[in-house]
Amino acid sequence: MxxxxxxxxxxxxxxxxxxxxxxxxxxxxxxxxxxxxxxxxxxxxxxxxxxxxxxxxxxxxxxxxxxxxxxxxxxxxxxxxxxxxxxxxxxxxxxxxxxxxxxxxxxxxxxxxxxxxxxxxxxxxxxxxxxxxxxxxxxxxxxxxxxxxxxxxxxxxxxxxxxxxxxxxxxxxxxxxxxxxGDRAGFVVNRLLLPYLNHAAVLLDLGVAGRDDIDAAMALGAGLPMGPFALLDLIGLDTAYEVMCVLFDETRDRRHAPSPLLRELVTAGLLGRKTGRGFHGEETAHRERDRAEFITFGVEGDDAGPIVEQLLRAGFKTSDEPDVVLRLADRPVIEHAVRLPTPSAMVGVHLVGDRVAEVASTALTSPAAVAAARDLMKVIGRTPVPCKDRAGFVVDALLYPYLNDAVRMHDSGYASIADIDAAMRLGCGYPAGPFEMLESIGLRRVRDGLRALYAEYREPSFAPAPLLDHLVTAGLSAFPRP
Ligand SMILES: NC(=O)c1ccc[n+]([C@@H]2O[C@H](COP(=O)([O-])OP(=O)(O)OC[C@H]3O[C@@H](n4cnc5c(N)ncnc54)[C@H](O)[C@@H]3O)[C@@H](O)[C@H]2O)c1
Known part of the structure; x- marks a missing residue:
C-alpha cells in the first residue's frame, strides 16, 4: 500500500x-x-x-x-x-x-x-x-x-x-x-492511564493525601515523569473528564466514573495549563505545623535496623516512651497503635524506592508525632509524603490497580505484554511498562497489595486479576511471553 x-x-x-x-x-x-x-x-x-x-x-x-x-x-x-x-x-x-x-x-x-x-x-x-x-x-x-x-x-x-x-x-x-x-474505548494508553489519574483525584477528594504529596509520591517514589495532578493539568481537565465519561459509558465500571472533584473543576472552568489553573495554579497557604523541639524515637517492624542507625548517627535518641514510634509497614498500622501505651505516638512509615517515605497517621496519631516523623524522614534523606492510614497508602493504592488493569487487558486478549509495555513507555514516557514494573516489584507483593486494597475498599476491580493470582500460586516471578 x-x-x-x-x-x-x-x-x-x-x-x-x-x-x-x-x-x-x-x-x-x-x-x-x-x-x-x-x-x-x-x-x-x-x-x-x-x-x-x-x-x-x-x-x-x-x-x-x-x-x-x-x-x-x-x-x-x-x-x-x-x-x-x-x-x-x-x-x-x-x-x-x-x-x-x-x-x-x-x-x-x-x-x-x-x-x-x-x-x-x-x-x-x-x-x-x-x-x-x-x-x-x-x-x-x-x-x-x-x-x-x-x-x-x-x-x-x-x-x-x-x-x-x-x-x-x-x-x-x-x-x-x-x-x-481493536476498537475499545481508550485503546491501550488512555484505558490504562486515565483511570489511574482519576483515582488520584478520588484519593485527593477523600483526603487520603494532599495534591503536592500525591504528585511527589508518584514522581519520586514510583519514578514516573510527573505526578498525576501535574499530568492532568497538562492533558486538560476537560479532556480527561470527557475520556472518563467515554470509558464509563463503555465499561460501567464505577472506577471509570469521573471523580466529582474533576467535574467540579471542569465546571468552574479550571481546565489546567490551558486556562492557567487546574489542580495546580493557585498555591494554598502552607499550614503552620507543630515542630518537635527534641525528638525521641522508636522504630518497629521488619528491617528497622538501618533506620535506627541512621537516626542515632544524626544525634536522635531512643527512649522507653518515645515521642514518636515509626512503624515500618506497607499496610495500615492502627492495629499496632492500639497496643501501645500511647497510641498517639505511632506513625506508619512506608519506604517507597530510595527517595520517598509515606508517613501515615491513624485516627489516633497526634499532630506532633506526624511532624516529628516527617522531620525524621527528611533527616534520612527521604521526601515525606503525609497520608492517612489506608490500605496501599498513596503509591501502592494508585500503582497496583493500574498494574492489575494491564494484566486484565492482556488476559482479555486485547493486546500483548510487549505491546502494552511499549505503549506505556512510548506513549506516556514511563520508565518501564506495567509488566516490567510488576516483575521488578514482585508478582506476589502486587497480588497481596491488591488483596489488601480490595479488603479495605471492596472495589471489585481491585481484586487481583485471575492471571496474576494463578502465576503467584504457580510460584512464577515473570509473565510467560511467547
Ligand atoms: N491534544 C492531545 O493531547 C491529543 C492527543 C491525541 C489525540 N488527540 C485527538 O486529536 C483530535 C484533535 O485534538 P486537538 O487537541 O488537536 O484539538 P484542537 O482543538 O487543538 O484542534 C482542532 C482543530 O480542528 C480544526 N477544525 C475544527 N473543525 C474543523 C473542520 N470541520 N474542518 C477542518 N478543521 C476543523 C480547528 O480549527 C482546530 O484547529 C481529537 O480527536 C483529540 O481527541 C488529542
Whole structure:
C-alpha cells in the first residue's frame, strides 16, 4: 500500500504536529482547516515547531524549508480528492467526525484510507458512517506528535487486514513504533492511564493525601515523569473528564466514573495549563505545623535496623516512651497503635524506592508525632509524603490497580505484554511498562497489595486479576511471553 499524498484535516495541537511528521518523512501533505484564520494558526504551529527543531540543532534551515515546502495548506476539502490517506484531527465530537467522514467518503478516491486521530470515540461508529468501512482506521498519535514515538493503530471488526498492516508499515516509515489494537474505548494508553489519574483525584477528594504529596509520591517514589495532578493539568481537565465519561459509558465500571472533584473543576472552568489553573495554579497557604523541639524515637517492624542507625548517627535518641514510634509497614498500622501505651505516638512509615517515605497517621496519631516523623524522614534523606492510614497508602493504592488493569487487558486478549509495555513507555514516557514494573516489584507483593486494597475498599476491580493470582500460586516471578 503506497502512501505518498496525505491529507490532514484540522491543524490544531495534534493535526499540525501530524502534518509535520508526514512531511519530515518525505510525504506530500495537504493540510485542511475550517477557515483562513485557523489555517494561519495551523501554519504558525508548524513554522514554530520546525523553527525550534532548527534552534536545537535537530534540523538545518534547508531541511526545514523542504519540510515546509511539502505541506500545502487549504480551506477546501475538495483538494483531498487525490490523497492516498487522510488523517482527521478535528475536535473530539462524534457528530463533527461523522459529518466529516461522510464528506471525505464522497470527495476521496475509493481506495483512499481514512484515519481518525480520536483518543476515545468509537472508530467503528466513524467507519460505518462511510461507504468504505473496510478502509477506515484509527491512527492515534501522541502529543507532541513530532516527538512521541508511539502510534496506536486501531482496526475495527470491519477494517480490512491489509489496511491495518499498511498503516502499521507507514507508522514505521514515520519513525514511530506501532501498536495495533481493536476498537475499545481508550485503546491501550488512555484505558490504562486515565483511570489511574482519576483515582488520584478520588484519593485527593477523600483526603487520603494532599495534591503536592500525591504528585511527589508518584514522581519520586514510583519514578514516573510527573505526578498525576501535574499530568492532568497538562492533558486538560476537560479532556480527561470527557475520556472518563467515554470509558464509563463503555465499561460501567464505577472506577471509570469521573471523580466529582474533576467535574467540579471542569465546571468552574479550571481546565489546567490551558486556562492557567487546574489542580495546580493557585498555591494554598502552607499550614503552620507543630515542630518537635527534641525528638525521641522508636522504630518497629521488619528491617528497622538501618533506620535506627541512621537516626542515632544524626544525634536522635531512643527512649522507653518515645515521642514518636515509626512503624515500618506497607499496610495500615492502627492495629499496632492500639497496643501501645500511647497510641498517639505511632506513625506508619512506608519506604517507597530510595527517595520517598509515606508517613501515615491513624485516627489516633497526634499532630506532633506526624511532624516529628516527617522531620525524621527528611533527616534520612527521604521526601515525606503525609497520608492517612489506608490500605496501599498513596503509591501502592494508585500503582497496583493500574498494574492489575494491564494484566486484565492482556488476559482479555486485547493486546500483548510487549505491546502494552511499549505503549506505556512510548506513549506516556514511563520508565518501564506495567509488566516490567510488576516483575521488578514482585508478582506476589502486587497480588497481596491488591488483596489488601480490595479488603479495605471492596472495589471489585481491585481484586487481583485471575492471571496474576494463578502465576503467584504457580510460584512464577515473570509473565510467560511467547
Ligand atoms: N491534544 C492531545 O493531547 C491529543 C492527543 C491525541 C489525540 N488527540 C485527538 O486529536 C483530535 C484533535 O485534538 P486537538 O487537541 O488537536 O484539538 P484542537 O482543538 O487543538 O484542534 C482542532 C482543530 O480542528 C480544526 N477544525 C475544527 N473543525 C474543523 C473542520 N470541520 N474542518 C477542518 N478543521 C476543523 C480547528 O480549527 C482546530 O484547529 C481529537 O480527536 C483529540 O481527541 C488529542
Amino acid at each position: 503506497a502512501f505518498e499524498r496525505v491529507g490532514v484535516v484540522g491543524l490544531g495541537t495534534m493535526g499540525a504536529g501530524i502534518a509535520e511528521v508526514f512531511a519530515r518523512a518525505g510525504l506530500r501533505v495537504i493540510g485542511v482547516e475550517a477557515d483562513a484564520e485557523a489555517l494561519a494558526r495551523g501554519r504558525g504551529h508548524v513554522e514554530r515547531s520546525t523553527g525550534r527543531a532548527v534552534d536545537r540543532g535537530k534540523l538545518n534551515e534547508r531541511e526545514r524549508a523542504e519540510i515546509l515546502g511539502r505541506i500545502t495548506l487549504t480551506t477546501s476539502r475538495d483538494d483531498l480528492s487525490d490523497a492516498d490517506l487522510v488523517v482527521e484531527a478535528i475536535p473530539e465530537i462524534l457528530d463533527y467526525k461523522v459529518a466529516l467522514f461522510k464528506d471525505l467518503d464522497r470527495i476521496c478516491k475509493p481506495e483512499t484510507v481514512l484515519a481518525t486521530n480520536t483518543s476515545s470515540l468509537s472508530v467503528t461508529a466513524v467507519a460505518t458512517a462511510t461507504g468504505r468501512p473496510g478502509r477506515v482506521v484509527g491512527m492515534h498519535f501522541f502529543n507532541p506528535a513530532p516527538v512521541m514515538r508511539l502510534v496506536e493503530v486501531v482496526g475495527t471488526v470491519v477494517t480490512a487486514p491489509d489496511v491495518v498492516s499498511g498503516i502499521a508499515d507507514l507508522s514505521a516509515r514515520l519513525g514511530k513504533t506501532c501498536v495495533a489494537v
